[in-house]
Amino acid sequence: MVERRSRWAALIILLSVFLIVLSSSAFAVDKVLDVSRLDQREVWLGEYFAVLEDPGLALTLTDVLSPDIARLFTIPQATTRSYGYTRSAYWLRLTLRNASGKPVERMLEFSVPLISSIQFHQPMADGSYQSLITGNATPFATRPYPNRLFVFPLTLPAHSDQVVYLRLQSVGAMLVGGNLWEPQAFHDHEQIDYIAQAWFFGIATAMILFNLLLFFALRDVVYLLYTVFAVCTVVAISAMSGLAKEFFWPNTTLWSSIAVGISFVAMLAAWLLFMRRMLNTCVNVPRTDWVIKGFIGLLLLFPFGLAYSYQTFILPATLVFFATGIMMLSVSFYCAVFQRQRMALFFLIACGVFMTNILIAMLFANNQLPSIFTSMYQSQRALITYALQIGSAMEMLLLAFALAYRFNLIRSQAIQDVNQVNASLSARLAAREAELIESHEKLRGIEHHQTLSDERQRLMQDMHDGLGSSLISALRVVENGKIGEGEVAQVLKGCIDDLKLAIDSMEPVERDLLLLLATLRYRLAPRLESTGISLHWAVQDVPALDWLDPKNSLHILRILQEAFANIIKHTQASEIHVATRLEKNGVVVSITDNGKGFDMASAQQSGGKGLSNQLRRAKSIGADIQWRSTHEGTCLSLWLPQFAG
Amino acid sequence: MLTMPLANSPTPIHVALVEDDVNFQNAFIEALNGSTDLRLVAVATCRAEGLALLQAAPADVLVVDLGLPDGSGIDVIRAAAKLWPGCAVMVSTTFGDEMHVMQSLEAGAAGYLLKDSSSASMVNEIRDLNSGGSPISPLIARQVLTRFRTGLRPPREADEAVTLSERERETLDLITRGFSAKEIAALMQVSQHTVQTYVRRIYSKLKVTSKSEAIFAASKLGVKHG
Numbered sequence: 001m002v003e004r005r006s007r008w009a010a011l012i013i014l015l016s017v018f019l020i021v022l023s024s025s026a027f028a029v030d031k032v033l034d035v036s037r038l039d040q041r042e043v044w045l046g047e048y049f050a051v052l053e054d055p056g057l058a059l060t061l062t063d064v065l066s067p068d069i070a071r072l073f074t075i076p077q078a079t080t081r082s083y084g085y086t087r088s089a090y091w092l093r094l095t096l097r098n099a100s101g102k103p104v105e106r107m108l109e110f111s112v113p114l115i116s117s118i119q120f121h122q123p124m125a126d127g128s129y130q131s132l133i134t135g136n137a138t139p140f141a142t143r144p145y146p147n148r149l150f151v152f153p154l155t156l157p158a159h160s161d162q163v164v165y166l167r168l169q170s171v172g173a174m175l176v177g178g179n180l181w182e183p184q185a186f187h188d189h190e191q192i193d194y195i196a197q198a199w200f201f202g203i204a205t206a207m208i209l210f211n212l213l214l215f216f217a218l219r220d221v222v223y224l225l226y227t228v229f230a231v232c233t234v235v236a237i238s239a240m241s242g243l244a245k246e247f248f249w250p251n252t253t254l255w256s257s258i259a260v261g262i263s264f265v266a267m268l269a270a271w272l273l274f275m276r277r278m279l280n281t282c283v284n285v286p287r288t289d290w291v292i293k294g295f296i297g298l299l300l301l302f303p304f305g306l307a308y309s310y311q312t313f314i315l316p317a318t319l320v321f322f323a324t325g326i327m328m329l330s331v332s333f334y335c336a337v338f339q340r341q342r343m344a345l346f347f348l349i350a351c352g353v354f355m356t357n358i359l360i361a362m363l364f365a366n367n368q369l370p371s372i373f374t375s376m377y378q379s380q381r382a383l384i385t386y387a388l389q390i391g392s393a394m395e396m397l398l399l400a401f402a403l404a405y406r407f408n409l410i411r412s413q414a415i416q417d418v419n420q421v422n423a424s425l426s427a428r429l430a431a432r433e434a435e436l437i438e439s440h441e442k443l444r445g446i447e448h449h450q451t452l453s454d455e456r457q458r459l460m461q462d463m464h465d466g467l468g469s470s471l472i473s474a475l476r477v478v479e480n481g482k483i484g485e486g487e488v489a490q491v492l493k494g495c496i497d498d499l500k501l502a503i504d505s506m507e508p509v510e511r512d513l514l515l516l517l518a519t520l521r522y523r524l525a526p527r528l529e530s531t532g533i534s535l536h537w538a539v540q541d542v543p544a545l546d547w548l549d550p551k552n553s554l555h556i557l558r559i560l561q562e563a564f565a566n567i568i569k570h571t572q573a574s575e576i577h578v579a580t581r582l583e584k585n586g587v588v589v590s591i592t593d594n595g596k597g598f599d600m601a602s603a604q605q606s607g608g609k610g611l612s613n614q615l616r617r618a619k620s621i622g623a624d625i626q627w628r629s630t631h632e633g634t635c636l637s638l639w640l641p642q643f644a645g
Numbered sequence: 646m647l648t649m650p651l652a653n654s655p656t657p658i659h660v661a662l663v664e665d666d667v668n669f670q671n672a673f674i675e676a677l678n679g680s681t682d683l684r685l686v687a688v689a690t691c692r693a694e695g696l697a698l699l700q701a702a703p704a705d706v707l708v709v710d711l712g713l714p715d716g717s718g719i720d721v722i723r724a725a726a727k728l729w730p731g732c733a734v735m736v737s738t739t740f741g742d743e744m745h746v747m748q749s750l751e752a753g754a755a756g757y758l759l760k761d762s763s764s765a766s767m768v769n770e771i772r773d774l775n776s777g778g779s780p781i782s783p784l785i786a787r788q789v790l791t792r793f794r795t796g797l798r799p800p801r802e803a804d805e806a807v808t809l810s811e812r813e814r815e816t817l818d819l820i821t822r823g824f825s826a827k828e829i830a831a832l833m834q835v836s837q838h839t840v841q842t843y844v845r846r847i848y849s850k851l852k853v854t855s856k857s858e859a860i861f862a863a864s865k866l867g868v869k870h871g
Binding site for chain 2: 493496499500503504507509510512514515517518519520521522525526530537539578
């Protein structure tokens, strides 16, 4: 036992400069508590307990009552509240006196909810003892009074002394403490106590629900980690305060003993996971991140150990627990101070609160708080009594603030990003636009140049083949003096007609073949009229020819012009029929005369350039030209495709 | 073309000419001399003379060349439309190409005369024009149709005056398919003269359109700059 206590003390010394005094005990006579004095609402029983350790767990009430054993009871120092982690049973002896002439009712509140097993022995009028057996590892229904703490109602007859015994045994820390209450004062206190607890659980529930909903809404795992952390905190706090036993698991035995350890370990693991993500430690402090991961792994191993043997693993768990706290404090301090992460400030403060909190609870439980605190009335000690609850609520709120801060950070980052993206987008758009305009201009320049060049080439070709050669041959004939004025005029008129058609071909005909034919007729009408040939115009609507540009238009005009010229010159016809029809995905223009006809072969052999020019032009526009000539006339059919290619 | 029976008319058609090319002047004078009903009353050889000419008594038909040594004949056509409202103006052109003809029609010309026409057809064209008819080529017809279909919409109140009637549209459409005035008259069951007056009416609408378009464009421009 001594060894255990010194180990416990060593731990305390390690953690706090306050922990310098080791609890000691002294032999003395039991202090007698006169319960009839009502100047106090409650009386702290610490100094009234006489204590006996039973390492062998063999002593019974009868043994304890026997003078030999009774002598071994000691009176501990007034502030002693803890006997550390021990497997021993502890006997407490309390001597009460009613000096008044009336029976007095009192409530004995044993204020350590985690004692696994607690026996209460009260003397009856006949001197025999009535015994009650309850405890944290016993169903809640065994308690004589339903409260999160162990409450035993007492009645002291007038002018009497009573000696009550408590036998304690626990898998956790052996803490000792209690109050004796005037019943009405106790009921008042009880109400306030439950309301205070409700505040904590209300806040916790709100945080849990809120963050769980945020998780569902945002699908961001930090909110889930926070929720897990808060849930573990609630479980741990409710288990420690005895409320879980009262409300959550009144009938469990093993679980109610180990729940505190497991839930605290789980809470810390969740806190670490949460912190890792929030402080982005794997990027900001990559090496420390491995340490954090190690701690998380270690913490997650403890539940198995604790479930296996709570008493073996609770002390190492507590050590790891403190080490984790110190590690978290250092990491958040480093991140906050050296890396200037504002978010880490929240963790630093929350960790500080957590550690202070634990420290206060520990000091309180280990009788090491300055006496001024312990001598205060219970209601005024609220801050200390509820240190765990207040601290946990502060942690939860601080970490929720961290989440809110993070949300803000993400949002302002997002806004900044969006602005940046917008700016770069519009810059890129402008650049792209300028590029496009430039390339468009270039393309247009090239296109324009190409068009001009094509047009020049086409006109050159036409001048060369048509007008130029006509003029030159006219010139030769005139020079030789073998030509009359009338003939010269004819040659010149032919030249002018050529020119007119060339000009017409440059007008936009909008792919309208009929308009092209109309133009041809309009130009040739005066010549036809002068020769007395009648023209029958029997065109029908034809689809637009998408390839009918100025160049191709001129080819068609020249082919047909040649056809008319041939008729006028060679056939002695009196009538010409011009018709259009649809045929084989194209359009056929037919020119039929009633002249004497001609022989194709001899016409081509005689060196006339006319026919071969027509064929050449037709080929170049993908058209097909055919003659059918009899002695009753000739029919020229020009087939034009509807689509290019 | 039909020759109108005007030989016995007591009052001859008064024709004025604005032309700088002496050869065409001679050919023109010769053609008119060959007829009994046309009388050349004035000849101007440049833009300034042409504009001065308009201060005298109006002629029935004015023939104007566009390429004058001191400016464009368009100015003379425009002035004639104002000063000689009853006179039919025709532009004399080598090729009868769309650009020159449309420009002249918009300035107020009622027809055009191809410079390589024979004397007979020249005289006929002048007579036709005087009697209210106007010549038209398929390409001009298509251009006019396009002009009325698209382009700047003139103010609403002018709409009526510048919308082609169904008959006018039909006439233009047949012209673009190559039918002659005679054939069109037969197809539409009207006289050939009626067809020619349709064309004259279309030309006058074209003039109104171009004017209101100009005003419309100017007002838009004014609004923009105001």
